[in-house]
Amino acid sequence: MLALHPFGGLARALILAAAMVISPAIVAQTPAPPPQPDNTDAQGQTPPPGQQPPPPASSDTPPPSGQMQQGQPPQGQVGTIQSDEPLDPRAMATLKRMGDYLASLKMLMFNADIFTEVVLENQEKLLIGGTVKYMAMPPKQLRVDLKTDSITRQFIHNGDKFTIIAPRDGYFAEMEASQPTAQVLTKAAKDYGIEIPFADLLEWGRKENVWSGIKEGFLVNRPMVDGHKTEHWAFRSENLDWEIWIKAGDTPLPLRISTVNTRDPAKPRFIATLKWMEAKPGAAGQFSPSTDKLKQIPFKKAEPNKEATP
Secondary structure (H helix, E strand, O other): OOOOOOOHHHHHHHOOOOOOOOOOOOOOOOOOOOOOOOOOOOOOOOOOOOOOOOOOOOOOOOOOOOOOOOOOOOOOOOOOEOOOOOEOHHHHHHHHHHHHHHHHOOOEEEEEEEEEEEEOOOOOEEEEEEEEEEEEEOOOEEEEEEEEOOOEEEEEEOOOEEEEEEOOOOEEEEEEOOOOHHHHHHHHHHHHOOOOOOHHHHOOOOOOOOOOOOOEEEEEEOOEEOOEEEEEEEEEEOOEEEEEEEEOOOOOOEEEEEEEEOOOOOOOEEEEEEEEOOOOOOHHHHHOOOOOOOEEOOOOOOOOOOOOOO
């Protein structure tokens, strides 16, 4: 499934440079009008003698043309295309088709614009933006270049070692890692609290039962994303609500992904828009990290229920 914390242990570092001054807004509330007498109609007028006031509007009575009942959403605003079942069978078929296509690609390569909500201790939310350059050659090569408003990181697995580089700070951490990249990332998340954006893409179509935890799923609409027709699907798993916009046609690539961590009471959202690219000649050489002028530091074990970074 999708990672609950797309930035993993980096999230706390994203807010270090944030300094905000909050001015509380004072909203004047208009007092409710006094109740009308029983013989006064809805417009505040008293009917002529001998004429009974019109009956009160029933909740079942349709509103006048051009008006909308209170609490009723505008029709067509969302335009969901749902089946009668909580988990639309077409949803799982769509995910399988996308996964099969991703698994058929020798290289996964895209740039992404990302935004994540970071929740402060006082429950205030900060919106942190960034970009990701993603390149993977499953099963044993990966490079992710992450830049946000406050940090820069490079994550590289070349089949033998897993390396994290902080180029602005001048240091790196490295460990032996001859396992498949998906296993290396699982170990990094479990032992060191390091979670990499889009780590799950390596398992889509390549791992059985990768979507077995989905409880609900339905088609929302068929919007355009960056000029491409897509199918917008919404899913619900334990502790996670997520949406995905899949390109229509013969190349069912994920063009947008959004997740909401429902385990957190603040329910922070992560959203990413992906721009896929074809592999360029010489791209494989980018899986070799350049650390000659950097200082090496050790990885730090994650404390229980906490996240850590090198």
